[in-house]
Amino acid sequence: MKNETIKTTAACxxxxxxxxxxxxxxxxxALCVLMAADYFTGLIKSKQNGTVCSRTxxxxxxxxxxxxxxxxxxxxxxxxxxxxxDSLGEGFGFKPVFMLLLIFWLIINESISILENLSAMGVxxxxxxxxxxxxxxxxxxxxxxxxxx
Numbered sequence: 035m036k037n038e039t040i041k042t043t044a045a046c047x048x049x050x051x052x053x054x055x056x057x058x059x060x061x062x063x064a065l066c067v068l069m070a071a072d073y074f075t076g077l078i079k080s081k082q083n084g085t086v087c088s089r090t091x092x093x094x095x096x097x098x099x100x101x102x103x104x105x106x107x108x109x110x111x112x113x114x115x116x117x118x119x120d121s122l123g124e125g126f127g128f129k130p131v132f133m134l135l136l137i138f139w140l141i142i143n144e145s146i147s148i149l150e151n152l153s154a155m156g157v158x159x160x161x162x163x164x165x166x167x168x169x170x171x172x173x174x175x176x177x178x179x180x181x182x183x
Contacts, residue, residue, distance in 0.1 A: 058133065064141055065144065068141055069101065075147075077091065105133060105136055116129075135174060135177065139175065
């Protein structure tokens with residue numbers, strides 16, 4: 035019963051998200067999948083190291099919830115810019131710049147963490163992959179900073 039409720043709730047949330055904005059649903063879903071993968075690879079890594087701690091696990095879950103809250107806040111900023119510009123007659127149109135930059139930054143951040151977890155677990159990992167992910171993160175930050183100018 036509990037699993038069905040969770041599945042139904044998740045399906046409704048993603049259905050609403052998808053219907054509201056098809057363009058944002060895929061990156062947000064990818065972020066959610068990567069957050070789960072990061073959590074579970076971190077859990078497996080800590081099991082292998084014998085350092086499993088429920089407090090650390092809870093902190094990880096709260097951190098992931100904080101990511102979702104940050105995405106919602108970025109969406110609020112984007113919508114505010116849209117509505118203010120529209121009410122002033124500028125009509126920029128809705129462009130979810132801040133939200134997408136944040137989602138992609140978080141996707142890259144989660145990917146780096148997963149690669150680091152896998153590497154610590156002994157999974158062979160080419161150095162170029164982690165370097166490429168870290169380089170992408172720097173580029174996203176630079177792109178976000180250039181939007182402020």
